[in-house]
Amino acid sequence: MSLYAPSSPHFHNDNSVTKIMLKVLYALVPGILVYVFIFGFGVAINILLAIVTALSCEAIMLVLRKRPIAPFLMDGSAVITGVLLALSIPSIAPWWIIVLGTAFAIIIAKHLYGGLGYNPFNPAMIGYAMLLISFPQQMTVWPQSYASNFLGPVDSFKLIFSDNTPEQLAADAISGATPLDYLKNQLGLSRDVADIMANSDTFGLLASSGFEWISIAFLIGGLWLIKQKIIHWHIPAAMIGSLTLIALVFYIIDSGQYASPVFHLFSGATVLGAFFIATDPVSAATTAKGKIIYGTCIGLLIYIIRTWGGYPDAIAFAVLIMNMVAPTIDYYTKPKTYGH
Amino acid sequence: MLSKLFNFNGGIPLPQHKEASTSLAIEPAAIPNRLVLPLSQHIGTPAEAIVEIGQYVLKGEKIAKADGYVSAPVHAPTSGIVEDIGDYPLPHPSGMLAQCIVIKPDGKDQWIELASHSSDYKQLNPSELRNIIRACGIVGLGGAGFPTSIKHNPGPDRTIDCLILNGAECEPYITCDDMLMRDKAKEIICGLLITKHALQAKQCIIAIEDNKPLAIKSMQQAVEEFGNNKISVAVIPTIYPAGSEKQLIFTITGKEVPENGLPLHIGIVCQNVGTTAAVYRAINHGEPLISRYVTIAGDVKQPRNLDVLFGTSVNDLVNQCGGSTGDVRRLIIGGPMMGFAMQQITIPVIKTTNCVLIDAGQSKELQKQKYTMPCIRCGSCADVCPIKLLPQQLYWFSKAQELDRIQDFNIFDCIECGCCDYVCPSQIPLVQYYRFAKSEIWKRERDQQKSDNARERHEFHQFRLEREKAEKAEKLRQKKAALKAKELQKELKKGQTENNENETKENPAKSTAILDAIARVKAKKEKQHITAKNTDELTVSQERMIKEIDERRAEQRNAIPNSIDSTDSDNVDKTKK
Numbered sequence A: 001m002s003l004y005a006p007s008s009p010h011f012h013n014d015n016s017v018t019k020i021m022l023k024v025l026y027a028l029v030p031g032i033l034v035y036v037f038i039f040g041f042g043v044a045i046n047i048l049l050a051i052v053t054a055l056s057c058e059a060i061m062l063v064l065r066k067r068p069i070a071p072f073l074m075d076g077s078a079v080i081t082g083v084l085l086a087l088s089i090p091s092i093a094p095w096w097i098i099v100l101g102t103a104f105a106i107i108i109a110k111h112l113y114g115g116l117g118y119n120p121f122n123p124a125m126i127g128y129a130m131l132l133i134s135f136p137q138q139m140t141v142w143p144q145s146y147a148s149n150f151l152g153p154v155d156s157f158k159l160i161f162s163d164n165t166p167e168q169l170a171a172d173a174i175s176g177a178t179p180l181d182y183l184k185n186q187l188g189l190s191r192d193v194a195d196i197m198a199n200s201d202t203f204g205l206l207a208s209s210g211f212e213w214i215s216i217a218f219l220i221g222g223l224w225l226i227k228q229k230i231i232h233w234h235i236p237a238a239m240i241g242s243l244t245l246i247a248l249v250f251y252i253i254d255s256g257q258y259a260s261p262v263f264h265l266f267s268g269a270t271v272l273g274a275f276f277i278a279t280d281p282v283s284a285a286t287t288a289k290g291k292i293i294y295g296t297c298i299g300l301l302i303y304i305i306r307t308w309g310g311y312p313d314a315i316a317f318a319v320l321i322m323n324m325v326a327p328t329i330d331y332y333t334k335p336k337t338y339g340h
Numbered sequence B: 001m002l003s004k005l006f007n008f009n010g011g012i013p014l015p016q017h018k019e020a021s022t023s024l025a026i027e028p029a030a031i032p033n034r035l036v037l038p039l040s041q042h043i044g045t046p047a048e049a050i051v052e053i054g055q056y057v058l059k060g061e062k063i064a065k066a067d068g069y070v071s072a073p074v075h076a077p078t079s080g081i082v083e084d085i086g087d088y089p090l091p092h093p094s095g096m097l098a099q100c101i102v103i104k105p106d107g108k109d110q111w112i113e114l115a116s117h118s119s120d121y122k123q124l125n126p127s128e129l130r131n132i133i134r135a136c137g138i139v140g141l142g143g144a145g146f147p148t149s150i151k152h153n154p155g156p157d158r159t160i161d162c163l164i165l166n167g168a169e170c171e172p173y174i175t176c177d178d179m180l181m182r183d184k185a186k187e188i189i190c191g192l193l194i195t196k197h198a199l200q201a202k203q204c205i206i207a208i209e210d211n212k213p214l215a216i217k218s219m220q221q222a223v224e225e226f227g228n229n230k231i232s233v234a235v236i237p238t239i240y241p242a243g244s245e246k247q248l249i250f251t252i253t254g255k256e257v258p259e260n261g262l263p264l265h266i267g268i269v270c271q272n273v274g275t276t277a278a279v280y281r282a283i284n285h286g287e288p289l290i291s292r293y294v295t296i297a298g299d300v301k302q303p304r305n306l307d308v309l310f311g312t313s314v315n316d317l318v319n320q321c322g323g324s325t326g327d328v329r330r331l332i333i334g335g336p337m338m339g340f341a342m343q344q345i346t347i348p349v350i351k352t353t354n355c356v357l358i359d360a361g362q363s364k365e366l367q368k369q370k371y372t373m374p375c376i377r378c379g380s381c382a383d384v385c386p387i388k389l390l391p392q393q394l395y396w397f398s399k400a401q402e403l404d405r406i407q408d409f410n411i412f413d414c415i416e417c418g419c420c421d422y423v424c425p426s427q428i429p430l431v432q433y434y435r436f437a438k439s440e441i442w443k444r445e446r447d448q449q450k451s452d453n454a455r456e457r458h459e460f461h462q463f464r465l466e467r468e469k470a471e472k473a474e475k476l477r478q479k480k481a482a483l484k485a486k487e488l489q490k491e492l493k494k495g496q497t498e499n500n501e502n503e504t505k506e507n508p509a510k511s512t513a514i515l516d517a518i519a520r521v522k523a524k525k526e527k528q529h530i531t532a533k534n535t536d537e538l539t540v541s542q543e544r545m546i547k548e549i550d551e552r553r554a555e556q557r558n559a560i561p562n563s564i565d566s567t568d569s570d571n572v573d574k575t576k577k
Helices: A016-041 A042-064 A071-074 A077-088 A094-112 A123-136 A155-159 A166-171 A179-188 A194-197 A211-227 A234-253 A261-266 A270-277 A288-308 A315-332 B126-135 B176-184 B185-199 B214-228 B245-253 B273-285 B316-319 B380-384 B391-399 B403-408 B419-423 B432-495 B496-530 B540-565 B569-576
Strands: B037-038 B062-065 B080-089 B097-105 B160-168 B203-209 B229-238 B268-272 B291-298 B304-309 B329-332 B340-342 B355-359
Touching: A016 A042, A016 A077, A016 A211, A016 A270, A042 A071, A042 A077, A042 A094, A042 A155, A042 A270, A077 A094, A077 A123, A077 A166, A094 A123, A123 A315, A166 B355, A179 A194, A179 B380, A234 A261, A234 A270, A234 A288, A261 A288, A261 B540, A270 A288, A288 A315, A315 B185, B037 B080, B062 B097, B126 B185, B126 B273, B160 B176, B160 B245, B160 B273, B176 B185, B176 B214, B176 B291, B185 B203, B185 B214, B185 B229, B203 B214, B203 B245, B214 B229, B229 B245, B229 B268, B245 B268, B268 B273, B273 B291, B291 B316, B304 B316, B316 B355, B380 B391, B380 B419, B391 B403, B391 B432, B403 B432, B403 B540, B419 B432, B432 B496, B432 B540
Parallel strands: B160 B203, B160 B268, B203 B229, B291 B355
Antiparallel strands: B037 B097, B080 B097, B291 B304, B329 B340, B329 B355
16 A cells, blocks of 8 residues: 655644734724724725625636635635725725725736736735726715714715715815825925914824824734734835935925925825735735835835825835836845855 | 854744653664665665575674765674565655565574774774774764765865764654663763764764753763863754754854855764764674664654664554554654655665654644645745745746746755745645756756767767868878879989979978868868857857856866765775775
């Protein structure tokens, strides 16, 4: 009788892709809770819509591509793509925004490139970029933070599934521009930063009202991920470090024209981007040195696009641009092999 | 003396599973009713049988002699009759058959009269020590099975600063070295002193992982008893693969073994504790290597260590441990990380068998998950790689069979320790991919070598034909010239004045004819040299490929002499006699 004789090693730990993705989801929970508390239930509805869409599209594509369905649906990667996209769009955007964006992310950005592990670009950010370019109006109208009439599940549901136009929402004082957007517009009117921030309630204690606390919650989740060794410290540290540094330089040069580093760190999706988006292993650089270069460049690009570019926030474009160069970065940052 | 340890890159703290097999004291395994002794139990040329079927042999009698320098003799593990000399399955993953001597023990276990031996090794010079070690068939017992006498011969120009005694035993389940250090610390230290003398090493460091407190204590006590201040015990962290030679050297000295080099190039020799104990038995007692400690672990009723005669069937050992706890699914010889899964359970224990690991489906870590998922480039593999390779890049290139790119990423530095494979969340059999890529590259190089040889032969053949043709033409011309000369001489008799003119003309004419012929042959040769090569219209990548292969070959050519040629040939001759 011949025994089963595979190649070594014969030993394996019990880690799996699903476990990694689940931990990423757990790490997002505090941020999501704070988000709901500050901006209402819209984000929760968007997350649910995103998950349903992501799993449906994933299943359809797996069938079409004749891949095993159960293990890939269970791996959790599609769910994360959906959740990250839902966290990136305005939480009162009409339902078809998240459905369209998630479907685009899963079908085009993920499966048409070969599915899990083969996508050169971060699928959630591809979805976001597509939405931002195609539907700029819907994508820039955010609910007000700490709104006097808190958007509960029912109100949020009605808003998301209603046919209110962004103009109507703005007129009803439910929504407005994000602080990054507002600051950018007002700076264009030759006001200075301190004046703008002092005279608008879109700005909070540290930076942007509401976003600052969400950022802190994501920061906690992100640090937990590093401790769990799901992500490495290199990308978040390099990205936050370079963004802080460049913001500091310009802030020192002219604090009237350039917002402070703290404002940049705790506004928009900086923290979410640093810990959850730029660290997407599939599309990021993988060597230690490469990750530092990759993170640093993202941080710089974020500042450049935010300050001089055409968009108020820049995580998606900065990440996508760096996705393109990640393989090259990896090639030139090979570690020194033992004995060489 | 040892001020500081160094941490190598990566590595994993693995589940150890070592307690189970260390609860019982070592016992000799029962002498089976048949011993199958492969002639190849070491790295190098298989030994050559010197007994005949039906011959009675005593315990310790040489039954096969070393064939060549890199080889080792085989001795009878017990007294009995040679029952057969023929092909039997080897402990090799392919299940291949090879020549073995089969002995039917007579149960008397009667020793042969042992060769004269000395209780004071210092009276012997290194060369004499090596000859005894070689005659006793001692090879590295840590797993590789490299003949120890060769390792003890660094060559006249090299000094050994540090002799590292490897008692790390970093693979899970295996405990035979641990047990040996607990039981035979003094023998190991004696062997170490002998080895130190043979190598003229300046100092010795005994490296033991910190998960073996009893072994550490026993070794420390023995070191103190000998009172030799050139020997020290280094307690190293338990992190796989700390016992791998390259990693151990780095842990102890902070030095890296150079690419394509050997430890002795940086003045270091590593030796396993078991080998060292065998060296002591050989020098002080004249005993050849006929048995070793073997761990029987995994899904057996009573995991333990036994002192096993070579040639004993693995199946017998499992039965002596109360049998397996279920249907045997897998038999692994060695540890779970780098051991080899065998196709049959009836294979014999040989010199390099340190562990028999049985998988009957009850050990969780030994089971693989159902699905292999795609690589998500998480980088866990690179984090644990003790060689600082980029395992996931190697995987992509192996998969795509990009054999040139994969060499840019130093695939041949991979020690196949399995760390990357162990941590991969997608459960990709990474090491298998690397083995595949390596063998593909070797195959391609062999093919290239073959075609190079064929081309050279063809070119030479063409050149020879041309040369013969040219030679013939030249001879013909010379004959004609000679004829002409004769005719001229005849004419000369007719007139003196004409002759003078002719003579001056003839010689230059002759020599220019020869020069012309040589030039023609040369031109043709050059032309053929160019046209016969199939390397004219190569793409850039192909040229690069060939260049890299040539370079690598050159490197290998440079590396090989260091390992083998740097040994003194007198010694070989002596031992051959």
